[in-house]
C-alpha cells in the first residue's frame with residue numbers, strides 16, 4: 037500500500053504482532069497513562085469527536101480501533117436504548133479492559149465488542165449511520181482502512197477520525213516535540229512499565245505522518261464527501277469528518 041514519501045523513514049510497527057505486543061503490554065494501564073500524558077485532555081478531544089459525528093437516538097454506530105471503549109461508551113450514551121454500538125479492535129487485552137468499562141456503565145445491551153482488523157472489517161456493507169476512529173490511524177494503511185469505513189457506512193452516514201498531527205505553529209511545535217521525545221516516553225514507560233517501545237515510537241510517527249490536508253485528501257479518495265478538518269489544542273490533534 038502506498039504511503040506518502042515522507043513516511044518512508046518512520047519507525048512504523050511492521051507487523052500485526054508488533055502492534056498487538058504494544059497494546060497488550062499497556063492495556064491494563066492504558067487509560068491512566070492517557071490521562072497523565074495528555075494532562076486529562078483526551079476525554080475532551082473524544083467528546084468533541086462524538087459531538088462532531090452527532091449520533092442520534094436509535095443510530096447504529098461503529099467505533100473502529102476502540103481500544104478500551106472510551107468513544108464507544110460516549111456513543112452508546114447518545115444513541116440511547118434503541119441504538120447500538122459495535123466496537124471493533126484486534127487486541128483482546130484492550131477489549132478486556134473495555135468490557136469492565138461497559139459493565140461499569142451498564143451498557144452491555146448497547147455495545148458489542150468484536151475482534152477484527154480495521155483494514156478488513158468483519159462487518160456488512162451499508163450497515164452503520166455513524167463511524168468513529170480515535171488515535172489509531174498511524175497503525176493502519178490508510179487507503180485500505182478508509183475504504184473499509186466507507187464500505188460499512190450507510191449512504192448518508194458520517195465518519196469522524198480523531199488523531200495526532202504535527203502542530204502547525206513553530207513555537208508550539210518545538211515545545212510539543214520536546215515534550216513528546218523527552219517526557220512522554222518516560223511517563224508512558226513509568227506508568228505502564230512498557231518494554232515494547234510504543235511511547236518512543238509515537239513522536240516519530242507524528243512527525244512523519246500525513247499532513248492534515250493529505251489525510252483529508254485520502255478521505256476524499258475513498259469516496260467521502262463534505263470532508264472537513266480542524267485542529268484542537270493548537271493542532272496537536274485534528275478532527276477529520278466526512279459523509280458517505
Ligand SMILES: C[S@@+](CC[C@H](N)C(=O)[O-])C[C@H]1O[C@@H](n2cnc3c(N)ncnc32)[C@H](O)[C@@H]1O
Nearest residue numbers: 059101102103125126127130153154170172175
Ligand atoms: C492508541 S489505541 C486507541 C484506542 C481508543 N480508540 C482510544 O482512543 O483510546 C489504538 C488501538 O488501535 C488498535 N489497532 C491497531 N491496529 C489495528 C487494526 N489493524 N485493527 C484493529 N485494531 C487495531 C490497537 O489494538 C489499539 O487498541
